[in-house]
Amino acid sequence: MTNSIIEIEGLEVIFIIGSNTKETHPVIANRMIKAFRKGAKIIVADPRKVPMVRFSEVFMNLRPGTDVALINGIAHVILKEGLHDKKFIEERTEFFDEWTKSLEKFTPDAVSQITGVPAENIIKAAKLYGGSRKAGIFYTMGITQHTHGTDNVNTIANLALLTGNIGRKHTGINPLRGQNNVQGACDAGCLPNVYPGYQRVDMPTVKEKFEKAWGVPLSAKEGLKATEMIGEAHKGKIKALYIMGENPILTDANANHTKEALGKLDFLVVQDIFLTETAALADVVLPATCFAEKDGTFINTERKVQLVRKAVEPPGEAKNDMWIIAEISGRIGYPMNYSSPEEVFDELGSLWSALSGISYGRIRANGLHWPCPTKDHPGTEFLYKAGFPRGKVSFTCVDYLPPAEVTDKDYPFILTTGRNLFQYHSGSMTRRVAPIEAHAGKAYMEISAEDTNMLGIxxxxxxxxxxxxxxxxINARISSRVSKGVLFIPMHYGEAAANMLTSDALDPYAKTPEFKVCAVKIEK
Amino acid sequence: MIKLTINGKTIEVAEGTTVLDAAKMLNIEIPTLCHHPKLTPFGGCRLCIVEVKGVPRPLTSCTTPVSEGMEVTTSTPALEGLRKTVLELILSDHPNDCMVCEKAGDCTLQELAYFYGIRENRFGGERRIYGKKDGNPFIERDMEKCILCGRCVKVCDEVQGVGAIDFAYRGFKSKICPTFEKDLDCEFCGQCVAVCPTGALTGKMWQLRGRQKDIKEIDTTCSYCGTGCNLTLHVRQNEVVRVTSKEDTWNEGWLCVKGRFGYSFINSPDRLKKPLIKRNGKFEEASWNEALDYISAKLREIKEKHGPDSIAGLSSARCTNEENYLFQKFMRTGIGTNNVDHCARL
Structure with a gap:
């Protein structure tokens, strides 16, 4: 998030697109409701009638995968109505004229044709968002899990630049991250093209810095992204995979393909707290600790570093992941000697200035938002106050392209996937919680009454x-959340795994699969 | 700003501040049951009554805004007498079962009964008897212990935006229930449980797992979504038996069903307890030394034969920064590849 969660309370307009906030980030939804109670207007764009629609001024029920057209259409109206922030555009952006030309064809009527959203709703949303300088955009995987995910994000950035709704309090582009520490895992450098702190592996000066810090020569070659690892394993090029706390069999698109790929490995190590579907395929399984059994830090979706504290001893001989990694590393010839997680955190801070000012001592009571470069820095609740790091930023021309897989006579339904309120991700934790399982333990597929009537289901x-x-x-659940022709299956249930069906077509830049759109058929 | 005196102490506060909040700023304690700082005032329990000079009857401080020159007295024999009577009236219709109540030791009503020394009750008579019939697996609703403070109704509506429950019936028959007195079927965030001042609402999974006295509280961060709510884990005998969140944190004490009730995986019998090595298609338990030696030998062998880029590592968005940092450092230094990623894309 460019801005912080608390700032939501001061927003005039909340634009939620591709996020079922009430179910996947319920406490952020609470903050949005608080803003709503103070008079904020909420815009929701989603292929499903998600619970936040109850609080919305405008609901745009778009066809899955048509986000680019919708957002371009909104931008088109904002320009036409003259609601854009001319001073901001002049001072802080470039390629505005080129971009406005690319928007010409995205008239409300044309966009309505593509998205299925009535033109008047597009105009209403544009006037609301464009008419406020305290407007924030909130999105999750409904935006990113597409073959045009990067395009979707670019259109969102365009919209924020157009209205100057960035770089100030109570605005921003706010992706809500789905995992407790997905921000931290990125920040700490678990990405194939960058070291900790987004420092590129292919830049010689950066590589030198890390070689000096870590005392060994490093590879300048960009590594494989998670989805590429599976592909390369399938081709036999990746021989060994070490997985710490992930369950790709259930979470990756096209599960059959993932299973085959893992089966082709010479050696698979899985370190986890449960014998997950993925761990069951491993050659060696290592028992690790969960969050209640260790000290450390998480970084949440608003870039806030917060403490994790050990509350209980791990079961049996389970060991914390730090110890396990250090043991393997030592045996392979790169000894790691750390006396505490704090020492590791400080090392990370010494290599990335955004964390340099944060110490365990400073976040004992409350977390701190990075960047926090010095010990007396108060942290940064919202980004780009002093401008963008690269100076002027560009508008990006984005054309609408359909999803990789569209419906046809053989596969006439669009399937979209996601989470529900009660279960979490691959379910390895929540499906072992008896009350949750008792209440939401059965897989289901949301389908409209129109479709069930037609099919006699x-x-x-x-x-x-x-x-x-x-x-x-899977069991059909008649639901008013989905429109005719659209189906939804939550991803949590291994016995009816949504990802057996999903497409592994990837976004060309982010290499994220198109979980949100694939074509399916129903048989009784 | 508005100037007033409370118990002879002068204070200046912003317009619209309630007398209760102004007293709090002066560290003057006024007993309350229905008041909750994060919810709109209700004035239902009548415990927060104060005397205001020039006003002939006591006023509820939680609903009375301050005014210029106001002279407030928060405790007089008359006020304390009234408060005691109110408490006696509430307790006259309350099961006297603190001995076995989950909430004992952490119950506002019990605390007040203690401070007001209510041993015997002057008011006998009819009691409300409700059957416990709720089938939901999360929230125990013992409505005989409900004092109709309305905090649960307010939190469900104002904070959660759900409105699953409300007051029904009138007078002595008043009760709080879901629509048509059906079983509770809501988001099960448990916000109502968090604000309940008595034992009327508790977590079903908390039953007989230990009361507050034996519990060690550890503040930490939730491990589900990326919101990063503050959690307080309540631990008894090396087991997390309850989860709460503190009101003075950024998430204001609010949690979701997973954060509040989804903790028992920690103690699941399915937890992996020993390293496992697959031999002839079957897992066999192994010692740590055996497993770690085996892994390092295999990784070294594959690295020598096929090069470091034939090895890849998937790290975890569930793990800490420190673990993730070490994992990528290991892949880049120990193995010598940049093939390291995690589920951010998935």
């Missing part, structure tokens, strides 16, 4: 859903 009836990649048996 009853509520709760077991059906077979097939895509070009796989099939599952």
């Amino acid at each position: 009853k509520d709760g009836e077991a059906i077979t859903v097939k895509s070009r990649r796989g099939e599952i048996r």
